[in-house]
Amino acid sequence: MAVVDVNNLVKKYGPIEAVNGISFSINRGEIFGLIGPNGAGKTTTLRVLSTLLKITSGSIKIMEFDLQKEPDEVRKIISYLPEDAGAYKNLSGRKYLEFIANFFQQKNPQQMVSRGIEIANLGERIDDKVDTYSKGMMRKLLVGRAIMTEPKLAILDEPTSGLDVNNAQEIRRLVKSTARAGTTVLLSSHNMLEVEFMCDRIALISNGKIVEEGTPSNLMQKYNAKNIEEVFTQVVK
Amino acid sequence: MSALGNILKKEARELMTPTTFIPIILIAIMFGTLGNAFGNIEEEMQEKPVIGIINSDEGNLSFITTSIIQNYSDVVFKSNNISEKEKGLEELKDKEGVALLIIPSDFSERILNNIPSEIEINWIMKGAGILDSISSSVVENLVYIINRNLSIELISTNATVNATIALNPTYRNDTTYFKGRELKGVSPGDITNILSSQSTLIPIVMMMVIIMAGSTVISSMALEKENKTLETLLTLPVNRISIVAGKIIASAIIGLILAVIYMIGYSNFLGSFEISGQINIIDLGLYLSPSDFLLLGLSVFVTLIAALSFCMLLGTMAKNYKSAQTLTFPVTLLALIPMFITMFKDFDTLPIALKALLFGIPFSHPMMAPRALLFDDYLLVISGIIYVAIFAIIMIILAVWVFKTDRLLTGSVRRKKKGRSLFKLK
Numbered sequence: 001m002a003v004v005d006v007n008n009l010v011k012k013y014g015p016i017e018a019v020n021g022i023s024f025s026i027n028r029g030e031i032f033g034l035i036g037p038n039g040a041g042k043t044t045t046l047r048v049l050s051t052l053l054k055i056t057s058g059s060i061k062i063m064e065f066d067l068q069k070e071p072d073e074v075r076k077i078i079s080y081l082p083e084d085a086g087a088y089k090n091l092s093g094r095k096y097l098e099f100i101a102n103f104f105q106q107k108n109p110q111q112m113v114s115r116g117i118e119i120a121n122l123g124e125r126i127d128d129k130v131d132t133y134s135k136g137m138m139r140k141l142l143v144g145r146a147i148m149t150e151p152k153l154a155i156l157d158e159p160t161s162g163l164d165v166n167n168a169q170e171i172r173r174l175v176k177s178t179a180r181a182g183t184t185v186l187l188s189s190h191n192m193l194e195v196e197f198m199c200d201r202i203a204l205i206s207n208g209k210i211v212e213e214g215t216p217s218n219l220m221q222k223y224n225a226k227n228i229e230e231v232f233t234q235v236v237k
Numbered sequence: 238m239s240a241l242g243n244i245l246k247k248e249a250r251e252l253m254t255p256t257t258f259i260p261i262i263l264i265a266i267m268f269g270t271l272g273n274a275f276g277n278i279e280e281e282m283q284e285k286p287v288i289g290i291i292n293s294d295e296g297n298l299s300f301i302t303t304s305i306i307q308n309y310s311d312v313v314f315k316s317n318n319i320s321e322k323e324k325g326l327e328e329l330k331d332k333e334g335v336a337l338l339i340i341p342s343d344f345s346e347r348i349l350n351n352i353p354s355e356i357e358i359n360w361i362m363k364g365a366g367i368l369d370s371i372s373s374s375v376v377e378n379l380v381y382i383i384n385r386n387l388s389i390e391l392i393s394t395n396a397t398v399n400a401t402i403a404l405n406p407t408y409r410n411d412t413t414y415f416k417g418r419e420l421k422g423v424s425p426g427d428i429t430n431i432l433s434s435q436s437t438l439i440p441i442v443m444m445m446v447i448i449m450a451g452s453t454v455i456s457s458m459a460l461e462k463e464n465k466t467l468e469t470l471l472t473l474p475v476n477r478i479s480i481v482a483g484k485i486i487a488s489a490i491i492g493l494i495l496a497v498i499y500m501i502g503y504s505n506f507l508g509s510f511e512i513s514g515q516i517n518i519i520d521l522g523l524y525l526s527p528s529d530f531l532l533l534g535l536s537v538f539v540t541l542i543a544a545l546s547f548c549m550l551l552g553t554m555a556k557n558y559k560s561a562q563t564l565t566f567p568v569t570l571l572a573l574i575p576m577f578i579t580m581f582k583d584f585d586t587l588p589i590a591l592k593a594l595l596f597g598i599p600f601s602h603p604m605m606a607p608r609a610l611l612f613d614d615y616l617l618v619i620s621g622i623i624y625v626a627i628f629a630i631i632m633i634i635l636a637v638w639v640f641k642t643d644r645l646l647t648g649s650v651r652r653k654k655k656g657r658s659l660f661k662l663k
Binding site: 047050051053054072075076078079080085087088089100142 | 472473
């Protein structure tokens, strides 16, 4: 069963067409990657899917919910991690996770918070103020926040952007284990090697259009390429 | 260009923005407009007061008194019959008069018999603002001149009176008619003094609360954007109304705490408002009943909600903390204008245009409410509460609408001429 079904999605900002009629679907437990250069329409697509932006035309279904008609229901089953997200600086990491968990589990949020703390893996620093965190620590906290709710769909925009190798690897490992546990993941990245390593299927997006879609191995075979970067170069040539 | 010149040019270009100049220009315009609206105080001080006289005495001293009054004022009602007092008061009210002076039949005789004589002053008070009492102070000065001239007359004619009477031959007996009430034993100056704590304290407290709580809301929205927490918040399972309401209520609570702190700080000052010198405001009926306090509280509450809803709407336009500082300016201006107007003028004595402006600014109403309630002007207070509540509802609906659109996260799309467009993302 498809968890995400995007059909002919168009998103315009005034006269600018950021997304131009894209369609794709993602199955349960799948990691689906949207890859493309800056300004290709990746973030806009993710923002539309996470109910932040209105659809200009087309339709999106997440599980059984129509995103346009039932955005409140969609918000209960998704989790969105923006590329440059932050957290409330006057809160500690733990308090931030508690704040978020209260929206999902009003009666007993502690179990969710414990899961978030475990995923973030910040040790004793979880009780320090977010203001004192490094970029890597902040990202780990936010990944913990995004995954602790056990969403049906996790939407991750450039999840490892700006991180060092160790932190990036840790987050990739977390994302993969989350998908194995049944969460469907939609992520965007301009790091094509990362996507090749993580994703079950990918869609190459350029100028608001999906120009190619498939599993990394199939695409590399189709274009006789050594990696996805070469595939992309050939596709957009 | 030299390095210094280069830096100067860059700094000047950064500082010379509309956000730097517009607030100052608007404040200058505001003060200029208010100054013109209030009129020229100096001219008003020099203007002859419009008064009426009833002189029942035929003695020389009353003749001197009426002569001085006629020289220094514009007498629109004259009579020698004390029973025409009501008629005189009506005529003065019609002709925008300030006071009806009554000289009793034994005026001269009492003074010459070493007994101070009464000048009965029936004041027609129009407003309790600081500037409203100018014309009455001109009349008070006139009474001083009368006293002094009578002293000169008594001394120069070697009248057989003692020194005390020679120096103070008359005394005043004041009665003030204000907003349908007859207030015996007090002059407009006394009433203005009694109400001055309200005239200054309440508008200042309201202004401070609106600005502080308002800037909290605007900053809160700006910080959500600057710290990149807004996107996450908007994707959580919480409806937009709850987000808007949560921010407004939290800021309202902070605002009310601030108001309480201010009120405690001024408690002694408020205490002095209860009894002002020898004048007991309870005797004059100048106190608020429990139902008046309820209406005042309601006025403050709806205004705070209206202010915060307005600020929430402004906050959605804030790109970052710095731009939030600029966005607090309209709120500050809308709090300052009614504060100044209500401090200096009574609503009833304002020109129509200023009345409309004052009523239109939602923050004015709790500033005007205490005085209006003291004089039973419930129409102004209740209509104000209804107006501000409607304003607040409209602002909340607009804020929720903005939260439901893309506008909160994306910038505006401006079309350039010749079909070119400029897209701005925040």
